Amino acid sequence: MSRHTTITGGSMFDAIGGRFVPNPGIVLDGGVIAQVGDVGQRGELIDATGKTVIPGLMNLHGHLAWDGFSDLEGQSRHDGPMLYVKLARGLISAVEAGVTTFRDLGGVHDTGLVARQAQRDGLIAGPKVLTCGRAICRTGGHIWYGNRVADGPDDVRKATREQIRDGADWIKLMAHAYTLEELRACVEQAHEQGVPVTTDAGVWAANAVEAGVDCIEHGGDYDDALVERIRERGVWIVPTLSPVVLQARNGHAWGLKQSVIDRRNAQLADKGRHEGLVRARKAGVRFAFGTDSGSPVVPHDAILAEMQQLLEFGVFEREAEVLQAATIRGAELIGQEERTGSLEAGKAADVVLLAGDLAADLSVIERVERVWVDGRPMVVDGAARRPDPRDFRTFSNVGA
Numbered sequence: 408m409s410r411h412t413t414i415t416g417g418s419m420f421d422a423i424g425g426r427f428v429p430n431p432g433i434v435l436d437g438g439v440i441a442q443v444g445d446v447g448q449r450g451e452l453i454d455a456t457g458k459t460v461i462p463g464l465m466n467l468h469g470h471l472a473w474d475g476f477s478d479l480e481g482q483s484r485h486d487g488p489m490l491y492v493k494l495a496r497g498l499i500s501a502v503e504a505g506v507t508t509f510r511d512l513g514g515v516h517d518t519g520l521v522a523r524q525a526q527r528d529g530l531i532a533g534p535k536v537l538t539c540g541r542a543i544c545r546t547g548g549h550i551w552y553g554n555r556v557a558d559g560p561d562d563v564r565k566a567t568r569e570q571i572r573d574g575a576d577w578i579k580l581m582a583h584a585y586t587l588e589e590l591r592a593c594v595e596q597a598h599e600q601g602v603p604v605t606t607d608a609g610v611w612a613a614n615a616v617e618a619g620v621d622c623i624e625h626g627g628d629y630d631d632a633l634v635e636r637i638r639e640r641g642v643w644i645v646p647t648l649s650p651v652v653l654q655a656r657n658g659h660a661w662g663l664k665q666s667v668i669d670r671r672n673a674q675l676a677d678k679g680r681h682e683g684l685v686r687a688r689k690a691g692v693r694f695a696f697g698t699d700s701g702s703p704v705v706p707h708d709a710i711l712a713e714m715q716q717l718l719e720f721g722v723f724e725r726e727a728e729v730l731q732a733a734t735i736r737g738a739e740l741i742g743q744e745e746r747t748g749s750l751e752a753g754k755a756a757d758v759v760l761l762a763g764d765l766a767a768d769l770s771v772i773e774r775v776e777r778v779w780v781d782g783r784p785m786v787v788d789g790a791a792r793r794p795d796p797r798d799f800r801t802f803s804n805v806g807a
């Protein structure tokens with residue numbers, strides 16, 4: 408169904424150039440951006456005077472099955488079907504925050520795959536989802552209760568094949584305490600089948616990079632030699648500072664244990680902890696954006712805190728660089744820079760309208776007024792709306 412929308416006025420974020428420019432007009436035609444420039448009105452006209460149009464945001468690290476306000480192990484092991492209700496809530500929250508692409512890096516069993524399908528089928532408003540299926544970890548490893556547990560190179564290889572068979576877009580490997588041989592088995596298998604690998608590496612990052620992973624989550628305190636290897640091999644970093652920041656800031660109100668809050672405050676105060684990220688960035692390592700939403704005290708609509716902290720730590724110097732990380736760089740990480748991540752004719756109509764001047768005030772990122780995902784209006788007047796079934800279904804998939 409072809410449907411035109413023209414957005415004119417205000418400013419727009421040029422993700423390629425990393426700057427704000429006046430918005431001469433953007434025409435959305437069905438699922439794509441048909442035209443950017445001095446356009447006549449076509450279809451519905453939206454006056455963006457005083458507002459900002461940006462490409463849809465990419466939250467490339469999150470967990471839709473987790474609600475952001477419950478203990479991970481408790482909800483993973485005991486919530487059963489309730490996890491699928493949480494997925495729905497997570498999808499809505501994410502898209503209401505302007506997220507049009509979400510990389511789910513592990514939930515419980517098949518939750519990431521279900522979220523992806525529910526969004527594709529138009530059952531619920533939400534961003535496009537990429538998923539790792541189940542994350543892979545060793546027996547007793549990090550978040551073992553939701554993961555595919557695998558030990559030894561053969562089992563790790565099999566676990567990798569299983570995720571790809573089930574439709575994983577990425578492999579998420581909990582590198583913690585895996586041997587180099589086990590890490591290599593995963594990466595070799597995934598790459599043989601054309602699927603990239605990311606890892607929650609922590610202090611095992613050196614091994615993970617050696618094994619050939621494509622991306623590292625959370626970052627860490629890397630020395631110069633490791634930074635150089637990360638850069639040389641073209642490995643991406645998604646820093647995810649939000650759990651530390653938001654647990655320190657809001658943990659008390661959300662009922663988090665004082666000992667956890669104290670630890671998070673100490674981590675925030677320890678600048679050395681984040682110097683590795685700053686060094687990596689300055690050395691030319693590529694960064695994308697992710698909040699680790701679904702983690703305790705990190706709801707799926709919390710975007711601003713991550714952006715502010717990246718600037719505060721000096722990982723990025725300019726606000727425009729953070730916005731690039733959250734748009735075009737993200738698209739590059741997932742190999743979709745030809746089809747999304749910036750406001751250019753021919754790209755997918757993943758577009759967000761913010762009610763204010765983002766160039767003047769970064770917190771305007773929270774004033775999401777409208778969101779289109781593949782041209783489908785998912786958020787109107789700041790609230791998610793039910794997708795129109797006619798945008799998703801044709802009678803070719805309904806028995807006559």
Ligand SMILES: [Zn+2]
Pocket residue numbers: 468469470512699702
């Ligand atoms: Zn995570």
